[in-house]
Amino acid sequence: MHITQHHFGAYRDKNIEEYVLTNNNGLIVKVTNYGATITSIIVPGDHGDCNLVCGFDTLEGYFSEAYKNNAPYFGCTVGRYASRIKDGKFSLDGKEYTLAVNDGSNHLHGGLTGFDKKIWTAEPIQNESEAGVVMSLKSPHMEEGYPGNVEVQVTFKLNDQNGLSMEYEGTTDQPTPLSLTNHTYFNLSGFEHTIENHRATIFSNRHLLPDETNVPLGQVEDLTGTAADLSHGKIFKEAFAGLETGFEHYFLFDKEPGKRARVAEFADTDSGRTLEIETTEPGMLFYTGYFTSDKLRRETGDQFGRFRGFCCETHRYPNGPNIEDSLGSITRPGEKYTSQTIYRFGW
Numbered sequence: 001m002h003i004t005q006h007h008f009g010a011y012r013d014k015n016i017e018e019y020v021l022t023n024n025n026g027l028i029v030k031v032t033n034y035g036a037t038i039t040s041i042i043v044p045g046d047h048g049d050c051n052l053v054c055g056f057d058t059l060e061g062y063f064s065e066a067y068k069n070n071a072p073y074f075g076c077t078v079g080r081y082a083s084r085i086k087d088g089k090f091s092l093d094g095k096e097y098t099l100a101v102n103d104g105s106n107h108l109h110g111g112l113t114g115f116d117k118k119i120w121t122a123e124p125i126q127n128e129s130e131a132g133v134v135m136s137l138k139s140p141h142m143e144e145g146y147p148g149n150v151e152v153q154v155t156f157k158l159n160d161q162n163g164l165s166m167e168y169e170g171t172t173d174q175p176t177p178l179s180l181t182n183h184t185y186f187n188l189s190g191f192e193h194t195i196e197n198h199r200a201t202i203f204s205n206r207h208l209l210p211d212e213t214n215v216p217l218g219q220v221e222d223l224t225g226t227a228a229d230l231s232h233g234k235i236f237k238e239a240f241a242g243l244e245t246g247f248e249h250y251f252l253f254d255k256e257p258g259k260r261a262r263v264a265e266f267a268d269t270d271s272g273r274t275l276e277i278e279t280t281e282p283g284m285l286f287y288t289g290y291f292t293s294d295k296l297r298r299e300t301g302d303q304f305g306r307f308r309g310f311c312c313e314t315h316r317y318p319n320g321p322n323i324e325d326s327l328g329s330i331t332r333p334g335e336k337y338t339s340q341t342i343y344r345f346g347w
């Protein structure tokens with residue numbers, strides 16, 4: 001179990017680092033403090049190492065025109081509020097707030113300069129059973145329109161059970177929407193194929209119904225028996241046959257709020273590689289990369305693009321500040337925002 005770090009590039013005259021976590025089974029996770037972004041997750045294989053996620057080997061990759069124009073948010077930490085907020089507006093304790101709008105009429109993934117585009121402060125950690133890095137960020141009052149000075153921390157930790165844990169913490173000096181997630185796109189074939197031959201199981205058959213601008217307003221829809229019902233496991237190809245643009249569904253979990261549970265599992269039927277998701281979050285925006293540009297590739301040649309990666313965005317309700325009874329969407333002074341998600345790999 002060990003961690004190394006090296007120079008990854010420069011941004012705004014600041015050095016950006018990449019941290020390489022390696023466990024005793026040869027699983028490698030790379031994270032940079034630009035956007036607290038997972039750049040690689042590599043498993044050993046009979047024919048050499050295999051990278052299972054969308055990302056780049058150099059910082060420049062995140063600044064290419066093709067990447068910036070497509071804005072797929074590869075591997076980054078999303079905040080201050082993940083997913084969409086309707087028309088970039090919400091009211092809180094009788095006050096109206098207007099956020100930056102960057103997705104048609106809506107606010108998406110924290111706005112024009114979300115947490116994914118910030119330089120985080122990084123502190124490596126290591127003990128006998130884990131190697132990791134703690135990333136911290138301060139977000140000032142009214143940044144992107146959000147009230148309150150917020151301090152957040154994400155701790156990435158890898159162990160020998162092949163689990164990568166992400167633990168989030170946050171505090172604020174004024175009530176504010178806060179919902180953090182990681183936006184990694186997985187392809188368990190290592191980009192040899194699309195994800196169409198993966199078998200996907202999500203332990204839920206309910207989602208929040210989105211409106212015509214792709215924002216849920218609070219209505220819950222039962223998916224039982226539909227193409228999007230993954231509760232008994234399904235090959236993506238079969239699901240996609242009935243879903244033209246794939247998945248972009250916020251699944252709601254039947255579990256005690258705040259309690260960590262296994263909520264999804266995936267297997268690549270060709271290679272046998274697996275991924276399990278555990279989370280404390282009330283739901284997960286499950287996205288299968290319909291909008292990812294086919295022009296994007298890793299420097300090694302790994303081809304990204306449509307249906308070539310899926311994201312398990314575990315977070316508070318999309319548009320939560322505008323949905324009554326949405327669980328934990330607002331953090332208040334004196335409270336601590338907490339959240340944990342684990343990605344667990346098999347090969």
Ligand code: BGC
Binds near residue numbers: 248285291
């Ligand atoms: C959203 C997609 C968006 C993607 C990249 C996902 O979380 O659901 O609509 O295209 O992020 O921005």
